[in-house]
Amino acid sequence: MRVVIADCSVDYRGRLTAHLPLARRLLILKADGSVLVHSDGGSYKPLNWMSPPARLATAEPTQEQAEVGVASVWTVSAAKSDDQLRILIHEIHEDLSHDLGVDPGLTKDGVEADLQRLLAEQIDLVGAGSTLIRREYPTAIGPVDILARDAAGATVAIELKRRGDIDGVEQLTRYLDLLNRDPRLAPVRGIFAAQQIKPQAKVLAADRGIACLTLDYDAMRDVDDKDSRLF
Amino acid sequence: MRVVIADCSVDYRGRLTAHLPLARRLLILKADGSVLVHSDGGSYKPLNWMSPPARLATAEPTQEQAEVGVASVWTVSAAKSDDQLRILIHEIHEDLSHDLGVDPGLTKDGVEADLQRLLAEQIDLVGAGSTLIRREYPTAIGPVDILARDAAGATVAIELKRRGDIDGVEQLTRYLDLLNRDPRLAPVRGIFAAQQIKPQAKVLAADRGIACLTLDYDAMRDVDDKDSRLF
DNA sequence: TAGTGTATCTCGACT
């Protein structure tokens, strides 16, 4: 990895064209050829960038460019498209290279997939005596997160979100419309389950006859940990 | 802006929890308190980060931490939430600071707000002999992207998206419900037009009696270029 | 200021 702080202007040509006027910026050149152009603000998104795989070529400036202060021209070309990033280097203030090696990578916890697994394992949370039919039950308009059967034998469709918003209720409504056309499943009732459910979503769900279930992720994980420890 | 290359491990706690084991990485500390943790690969997204506004606090390691090689503990706290990034610094290999000033900012060009204009000009694409009634036809629940009349004289409401998803079909359905109550327009049929239409959206559209039209933006732009060249 | 739609989205999982 090479890290450069330089006065530069940048032009991107690809899906769109974009231009950055001359200013002092941080340039990151990664081993895979990708390049990031960062300013001292904004969030993690660079002002401009080239995705890997890419190749960097450096060239001398034309006389015209040299006359306006360009010291070097860096051209970054994507390997799989004709996207191009052109960096006109005026002055380099810092330039260092380090070998970082391969990163061992990020481990995540607490995403929707975890929630789905936990709820499938602890399906009693949607009602004592419930049994799992299957996760990701397929339909023409997409998979239903969890399909279950309650103690009375009725089918239950569960839509799962980390944050329960109106969108999720709409989604579940569409599934219910579809599932209720299937005589082997009908009648199907819906449960909208999330770690947090917004008031508007609760109102809409109530209006549609959909039950809401607020999930306590930490508690569910604790149960999971205890279950795992038995083995 | 401060740029550091260091051996470190990183933990994030917020919307989710994430952990990065000890490795050599690039740390970027921006003036607004935001922090990026980059490896020598991937795209522009950092392995881990803290969004601005945030505050960095540095502390001495506990004895326990010091025994496993931690030289310093950096805690980055978001100002507006309780998200926290904890960086355990083992060894710093590079550490430099530069004042970059305020960036003049990015100018973009050639983005596709033109899609609607292009389809309005090439309204025959929705059916030979069609004529434009108007773009952004106002209704009580918002403007319909394009309202047209087909060769047979029937009204056509067109909902336009770059990527056609179920949401767009729902939106068009609401417009059609409303427009069909207007005796001067009814019967109104719908066309869902997008550069890409997802299979689920197609299913739902078919179910609602809405036609789908996949648009070739490049071809439409070519036609537009040729038209422009005539003048 | 909150809501909405796009993005050079990125990223992973699955077909």
Add this chain to the structure above:
DNA sequence: AGTCGAGGTACACTA
């Protein structure tokens, strides 16, 4: 390889 769904999405625009 393409497709689809989710994101600590970010970001611009609008009401």
